Amino acid sequence: MPDTTITLDVFRFQPDGGGHARRSTDGPTFKAYRVPYHEHWVVLDALNWIKDELDGTLSYRWSCRMGVCGSCGMMVNGVPKLTCAAFLKDYYPGTIRVEPLTYFAVERDLIVDMDGFLGKLKSVKPWLIRENEKPVDEGEYLQSPNELASFKQYSMCINCLLCYAACPVVGAEEDFIGPAALAIAQRYNLDSRDQGAAERADALSADEGAWGCTFVGECSEVCPKNVDPAGAIQRVKVDNVKDWYRKLLMPWGHR
Amino acid sequence: MTFKKSNEAFWWSLFSAGGVLSAMFLPAFVVISGYVLPNQSSADPGRAPYEHIHGIVSWWPVRVLLFGVIAFTFFHVAHRIRHVVNDLGWRHHTAPLSLVCYGGAFAGAGTAAWLLLTLPSVAQ
């Protein structure tokens, strides 16, 4: 081990005892690990080192190590971060506390249960909806660079859920659809190839949808891909207000 | 998932109108009524600041504009306070909270309307 080390205080919770003779009722604990300090290491490197060298039972998700897959999100000193992008040098020489993403149920150690999010995502129908699908031999749905630019930012989301862990409304309202799913819904509503806005309207215009947002803005602060979910939600609100007055003034209209 | 229909769109539209109007007009109002007119009037002792402002305000387009800015700003504030209190933890059974916030805004807007309507015009 090099002379310099850094300590990681890691959240541990293994409901099945982790293969050891632990009672399944054992609650979560923190365990401190001393790991070698390298300037170019990120928190994920340190976790991998712990798993390889100290404790193979440590469980967490990761894949790409380059901010693309979105699976390595954790709380690092209380802030939601991609651990593959959180450098040890930014915390050295202090201790780094690593926890699972806030507001999510923990399955094991640093792994959270994403099912609730996936259900919310599905509820906004995040795919292209067409009234009539044109036959394949008529070719693609063409799009101008401007049409692409109108939603591209919102399509950069990697479902890392950092924005959920940052949002107090997510913590307070279990059914709040949440920042990423709302931004993704807006991404499809803005897509010139999509005709599904009416099908998404029930979810988006509900209290659980955009109106759950109290514009705290933390989602956009922590987003590693500059998706700006807070801005997307504001746009959902504006669209929703237009719909609301249109319905009020022209109740005979379609929507 | 089932979704609850929301009427937030209406309250939010008042909120955002109030945000836009107050951001646009309030700084100008403060500068005009708090600085420009009093200073101008002291250079022109024949005209006291109160009479000067009174003359401007009693012009009907100004009354209407003032009412718009004041009323929407009340709703802006009401909506913001309601959500801040929500964020502080009062999230369920919030009917009394909404009543106080928006009721207050209605009362404020009504008072403004009454004052502006009953303000006597001054002969210019």
Ligand code: SF4
């Ligand atoms: S919006 Fe940003 S923070 Fe939220 S899941 Fe997508 S990439 Fe992550």
Ligand code: FES
């Ligand atoms: S490991 Fe893929 S985003 Fe961090």
